[in-house]
Amino acid sequence: VEYIDPGSKTVGGKTAEGGAFQISYDRLLIATGATPIIPDLPGFDLPGVMGLKSLEDGRRIKQFIEEKNVKRIVIIGMGYIALEMCEALRGRGIKVDMVKPRRAFLPWLQEDLGHMVRDEVEARGVGVNSGHGIKEIREGEGGLKVVCEDLTLDCEMVLSAAGIKPVSDIAEEAGLQLGPDRAIAVDRTLRTSEENIYAAGDCADAFHIVTGERVWIPLALRANRAGWAVADNITGKHVELDGVAGTAVFKVFDLQVAATGLNIHQAEEAGFDPVAAMIKSRTRAHAHPGSTKIGVSMVGDKKTERLLGVQMVGGEGAAHRVNAPAVALQARMTVGAFAESDMAYAPPFGPVWDPMLTAANQLLKKMR
Amino acid sequence: VEYIDPGSKTVGGKTAEGGAFQISYDRLLIATGATPIIPDLPGFDLPGVMGLKSLEDGRRIKQFIEEKNVKRIVIIGMGYIALEMCEALRGRGIKVDMVKPRRAFLPWLQEDLGHMVRDEVEARGVGVNSGHGIKEIREGEGGLKVVCEDLTLDCEMVLSAAGIKPVSDIAEEAGLQLGPDRAIAVDRTLRTSEENIYAAGDCADAFHIVTGERVWIPLALRANRAGWAVADNITGKHVELDGVAGTAVFKVFDLQVAATGLNIHQAEEAGFDPVAAMIKSRTRAHAHPGSTKIGVSMVGDKKTERLLGVQMVGGEGAAHRVNAPAVALQARMTVGAFAESDMAYAPPFGPVWDPMLTAANQLLKKMR
Numbered sequence: 044v045e046y047i048d049p050g051s052k053t054v055g056g057k058t059a060e061g062g063a064f065q066i067s068y069d070r071l072l073i074a075t076g077a078t079p080i081i082p083d084l085p086g087f088d089l090p091g092v093m094g095l096k097s098l099e100d101g102r103r104i105k106q107f108i109e110e111k112n113v114k115r116i117v118i119i120g121m122g123y124i125a126l127e128m129c130e131a132l133r134g135r136g137i138k139v140d141m142v143k144p145r146r147a148f149l150p151w152l153q154e155d156l157g158h159m160v161r162d163e164v165e166a167r168g169v170g171v172n173s174g175h176g177i178k179e180i181r182e183g184e185g186g187l188k189v190v191c192e193d194l195t196l197d198c199e200m201v202l203s204a205a206g207i208k209p210v211s212d213i214a215e216e217a218g219l220q221l222g223p224d225r226a227i228a229v230d231r232t233l234r235t236s237e238e239n240i241y242a243a244g245d246c247a248d249a250f251h252i253v254t255g256e257r258v259w260i261p262l263a264l265r266a267n268r269a270g271w272a273v274a275d276n277i278t279g280k281h282v283e284l285d286g287v288a289g290t291a292v293f294k295v296f297d298l299q300v301a302a303t304g305l306n307i308h309q310a311e312e313a314g315f316d317p318v319a320a321m322i323k324s325r326t327r328a329h330a331h332p333g334s335t336k337i338g339v340s341m342v343g344d345k346k347t348e349r350l351l352g353v354q355m356v357g358g359e360g361a362a363h364r365v366n367a368p369a370v371a372l373q374a375r376m377t378v379g380a381f382a383e384s385d386m387a388y389a390p391p392f393g394p395v396w397d398p399m400l401t402a403a404n405q406l407l408k409k410m411r
Numbered sequence: 412v413e414y415i416d417p418g419s420k421t422v423g424g425k426t427a428e429g430g431a432f433q434i435s436y437d438r439l440l441i442a443t444g445a446t447p448i449i450p451d452l453p454g455f456d457l458p459g460v461m462g463l464k465s466l467e468d469g470r471r472i473k474q475f476i477e478e479k480n481v482k483r484i485v486i487i488g489m490g491y492i493a494l495e496m497c498e499a500l501r502g503r504g505i506k507v508d509m510v511k512p513r514r515a516f517l518p519w520l521q522e523d524l525g526h527m528v529r530d531e532v533e534a535r536g537v538g539v540n541s542g543h544g545i546k547e548i549r550e551g552e553g554g555l556k557v558v559c560e561d562l563t564l565d566c567e568m569v570l571s572a573a574g575i576k577p578v579s580d581i582a583e584e585a586g587l588q589l590g591p592d593r594a595i596a597v598d599r600t601l602r603t604s605e606e607n608i609y610a611a612g613d614c615a616d617a618f619h620i621v622t623g624e625r626v627w628i629p630l631a632l633r634a635n636r637a638g639w640a641v642a643d644n645i646t647g648k649h650v651e652l653d654g655v656a657g658t659a660v661f662k663v664f665d666l667q668v669a670a671t672g673l674n675i676h677q678a679e680e681a682g683f684d685p686v687a688a689m690i691k692s693r694t695r696a697h698a699h700p701g702s703t704k705i706g707v708s709m710v711g712d713k714k715t716e717r718l719l720g721v722q723m724v725g726g727e728g729a730a731h732r733v734n735a736p737a738v739a740l741q742a743r744m745t746v747g748a749f750a751e752s753d754m755a756y757a758p759p760f761g762p763v764w765d766p767m768l769t770a771a772n773q774l775l776k777k778m779r
Binding site for chain 1: 620630631632633635652653654655656657658659660661662667669671728730731732733734735736737738739740741742744748749751752753754755756757759760761763764765767768
């Protein structure tokens with residue numbers, strides 16, 4: 044499909060044999076997804092420079108590593124795909140260097156929590172080179188060279204994990220309204236600016252349940268949920284999706300990193316009067332064997348005392364714990380109400396006061 | 412302390428030397444806790460019949476096992492203390508038989524979830540003898556005999572874990588109002604029926620946040636929280652506690668068992684029009700190694716669509732997941748609102764639709 048014509052309610056393009064085709068529709072769903080951002084710099088088209096989006100990409104990467112007996116990989120980017128790959132590659136005994144232009148390691152994460160993750164990654168022998176603008180990739184003796192402003196990294200393979208962008212060109216050319224990051228703008232029923240055209244998945248935007256504003260946070264649950272909702276709406280039911288909290292989680296080596304809602308910078312930008320509290324606690328009761336560190340950062344609005352967001356990093360339990368504040372955001376709860384929740388306690392799973400309650404209690408002290 | 416006299420605002424009793432003492436108070440806090448229920452049957456006073464409440468009890472049990480080289484233990488009761496002890500004792504290679512009068516293994520748990528736990532316990536070689544009324548404990552050759560109506564169990568030690576009761580005699584004798592299970596009745600400020608007397612901890616009752624009714628659910632977080640609240644209220648602040656959801660969790664061998672709010676029977680008794688949905692899912696994404704089973708049972712009110720309770724049993728993630736519905740109960744959410752929550756997804760931690768969302772979606776279908 045090469046074009047959408049909302050006026051005549053048709054889509055068209057060329058067949059594999061080169062002939063033109065046209066199909067008419069009553070309702071159209073755009074589910075074009077997202078695609079990796081490949082930096083527009085010299086050398087990113089060299090063999091051995093890989094992106095990772097599809098299962099096929101994964102297979103190609105694995106095959107290349109095995110065939111070329113790859114010992115050193117440079118990862119461009121430090122997002123969760125980069126970090127997950129980092130763990131997988133270290134598991135194969137490959138030397139890994141990460142590099143990116145921005146200074147902050149995980150800029151969306153509270154600083155102390157970011158340090159916890161960086162320490163873990165570095166302790167596993169990964170080179171974290173943040174603050175280095177990439178100039179080009181060059182072929183060198185027996186491999187590739189990633190050339191930065193004041194650093195050159197040698198390797199046999201480069202993994203480009205510099206983020207993704209929505210596939211929305213076809214929608215834009217058809218005159219559909221775009222939202223943040225050029226994602227296709229949809230309403231709560233997943234309808235685009237054209238009455239009979241819907242969009243769902245990583246190509247479409249959503250409303251943020253904390254700010255009410257349009258955001259582009261391409262994650263699996265929302266994509267899946269939107270697919271179901273479109274199916275309902277196209278077949279005559281009426282389903283509205285409330286929105287997203289941006290709840291995200293990933294594992295990197297022995298740490299779980301989880302976040303939901305806004306961090307303090309996003310909260311400021313959204314016009315709140317935010318306050319944050321950061322606490323460190325343990326993942327099991329005092330003296331219970333196998334306990335690890337867990338850090339919780341919680342953000343609330345001073346004016347309304349509304350809970351705005353939570354971030355957590357810990358050796359265990361962070362990934363599932365984050366669903367509790369995600370539900371609280373869905374319910375538009377205050378920090379005070381969240382702090383009164385009757386959370387679970389047993390020695391293998393946490394202290395008597397769950398770290399989330401400790402964070403909420405500290406935040407209340409700072410807000411009042 | 413042997414008595415409380417609210418009229419003269421004094422407490423009194425006998426000193427260690429046998430003399431009488433009297434102390435006057437402005438505000439009094441009763442924090443007498445709870446005590447194990449020891450069945451009033453022959454033989455429960457024999458050496459080798461143990462209760463478990465304090466750290467000292469734990470030490471005595473351990474010493475007895477080591478000194479007498481105990482190989483077989485019978486546990487009376489099948490609550491979470493009994494089950495936790497079961498795991499600890501099996502870890503020492505001791506043969507364990509559990510016995511209790513009621514048929515249902517864990518009567519408060521949804522049936523399929525109860526089976527999951529029972530299967531796990533039996534797979535670890537524990538004898539589960541439910542439905543056997545205990546008649547007496549007798550001394551036999553080289554040990555003890557637990558004699559039931561149609562069963563006799565031989566062992567060297569008996570652990571009595573038949574539940575606990577609040578220590579409230581002194582409060583009752585002072586004329587204070589008692590609540591359910593003879594716990595000391597307190598209002599939201601932890602004040603008893605006497606203006607200057609407070610009660611906190613396992614001796615006191617609480618309001619249930621789902622039913623609004625008084626309940627006695629003696630758990631650590633509420634006890635701790637009540638202590639802080641009393642301190643505030645006695646020193647001139649005004650703190651009210653909303654109540655409890657009865658959120659509880661325990662580990663037994665490789666399973667986590669978690670519950671919050673009401674089960675379907677409790678919901679019926681409380682006057683709701685309850686519907687339940689039970690789903691089975693996996694604790695990690697399809698094809699992710701190390702995945703285990705997880706079952707979720709969710710109860711909602713057909714009339715108002717309010718979420719009433721959730722129970723979960725799984726190989727991982729149940730203990731921390733249960734905080735999400737606990738927060739939803741605190742917020743008095745509907746099942747529909749809970750089902751819209753933006754929960755976390757990453758392959759090591761669950762399927763795209765968290766099992767709690769799958770349960771909520773199934774429950775909505777049954778409610779509408």
